[in-house]
Amino acid sequence: MKVLCVLYPDPVEGYPITYARDSIPKIERYPDGFPTPTPKAIDFKPGELLGSVSGELGLRRFLEERGHTLVVTSDKDGPDSVFERELPDADVVISQPFWPAYLTKERIAKAKKLKLAITAGIGSDHYDLKAAMEAGITVAEITWCNSISVAEHAVMMILTLVRNYIPSYKWVVNGGWNIADCVSRSYDLEGMDVGVVGAGRIGRSVLKRLKPFDVKLHYTDQHRLPKEVEEELGVQFHPDVESLVRVCDVISIHCPLHAGTENLFNEKLISKMKRGSYIVNTARARICDRDAIVKALETGQLAGYAGDVWFPQPPPMNHPWRWMPNHAMTPHISGSTLSAQGRYAAGVREILECWLEGRPIRNEYLVVHEGKLAGVGAHSYKV
Template identity: 65%
Template sequence: MAMILCVLYPDPTTGYPPKYARDDIPVITGYANGQTVPSPQGKLGFIPGELVGCVSGELGLRPYLEANGHELIVISDKDGSNSEFDHHLPDADVVISQPFWPAYLTADRISKAKKLKLALTAGIGSDHVDLKAAAEHGITVAEVTFSNSVSVAEHVVMMVLSLVRDYLPAHEIANKGGWDIADCVSRSYDLEGMHFGTIAAGRIGLAVLRRLKPFDVHLHYYDPHRLSADVERELNLTYHDTPQSMVKVCDVINLQTPLYPSTEHMFDDKMFALMKRGTYLINTARGKLCDRDAVVRALESGRLAGYAGDVWFPQPAPADHPWRTMPHQGMTPHMSGTSLSGQARYAAGTLEILEDFFEKRPIRPEYLIVDAGSLAGTGAASYKLA
């Protein structure tokens, strides 16, 4: 019997389950790169479209795990030395966490998790796990790659349009009974004809570029792994060999690069100084890609016309985090990748990985980040051990 410690965000404040707006969600069978959606062998423990990413939802895992004699503990209390997470961690064989409510598996915590064999991200992004420490302790790290990439890409497009058209202040004027059209449009522009660039053009970055092409914008990208000539021609992409080159010419910049030591605080005062006045910045990758206070300064000075994102550091962000109150922002809690549609896929992928792990079958390479003491699969292409 194994003990599975699952850390999920709390239930809705209005109670669980919520009243759903729709009766179903579209059936997706594959992704743009040809990868198939998660395909567990057993029956899902939920109906696709249900809220399963919170504590009571349990990712729908309880039926499978208990039928096979395993123990499932689901909590939301994850921070501090007296947290439920730290209390249960020494007995855990498997830890499941989400990027939206990450249980930070630091080197210190890993050293105390003597039984831990698998650290599983329900979603995409394993930077809340100290990958070097996991490799040294022989812990497998896996995530449900591509499961919610389109969910995030759609969120990016929404944020781009919200900032450029200055939608949120106009909506607030309408909510308050006003009809102040001059105020609504004084910072509102068309996206058409602007230069849009993405830093990292992997699964999410490329999906964003494809979705913005019909808006007749000039598309730019930087990525250490250049896209094929066919893709560059298809989207009429301009490639830049450094992020600094790209940010100088773009009106809207999208961050999708993974977080590791060399990208931490990539966007600081020096980087902002390279940008056009009035640039918009979107960040649904990781909060620590940006220097927190430099973002505030750039908005207050007008160097940035707007900043939108759903990633913070730490997560959840404290109530006094300056990004909550800085001007011209469109921040949300980290929710872009946990739409009900995305949850159906990453919960199914979590079940698939657990089935493979317990039944001693190879985990899909695209789901692997660390295996057998080193980076593996997607991890080898996306992360660095540092």
């Protein structure tokens, strides 16, 4: 069996030989009681850099001892890429949302042996799910593995925008002490109306973390939360995104990308938001219209935009989100902390163990199986 694994490049100064911390907390269950990945064994130390090429998700020894071939690359785009060359005889593809190997309909047609595509993380929209269903390919991801990681990042970004943190930091490193410049765009989050689009695992985790800030919480989702959960969080439900954005000062996006959410935040919807609102997007870039975001920041309709997701990934140097005003963009890093990497690497190992031994993959991990949406895929995606 040939496993083709696409991971992001190593650090520019080389693969780490030491780390900032000696250990990370051990987590055995997620907030809803769902157990963390349970492979029979792992060949890495949690807290190591596993998501880059040299980290190999800790898979090489496991696969090669069983007679399988592992190809690991970061070269994923274009007809001459390693991914393109190695794909035709690959049995398994592993990719990440952070450095996605786009498994298009055309690529799937070339991959005659491909039977399993694994997302090392959560969010499998970089795979053409309809084409995967038609080809009989199983698609799986590591549900919950980095949901809290992303939720923490989203809360950080909200505070970064509202408190005008990045410009204030820049004054310090540039040798200044320009308090008036720093605070002229700085506000308290307290008392603001904050809404989330999508109240799944990440969205609910964001609401939970924001509750102690004494804000007014709102959400919209195609699946309404149970009444007791709404009461516990003190959150108001909105039947559609338009009614949500009209009342909120801050919007945090946590819905999956599909035909119904692509370019959801376009110029028309953004015009219905309060002037000076903020958008945080740690879901998928194409949920927001690229040029509409730029225009809204330039006119002041938006006071700030923070995103952890781009299209394509990585974005070209001339991507306007690199240079637009009042942004707090990061590379797609929210779900790839060293803590999360240990979980998604273990989850990939668990899925491969099940696949090789003919055991069922956890239903919660499944996105596409036996020609249809399954597991987390049936809950999150539309085809």
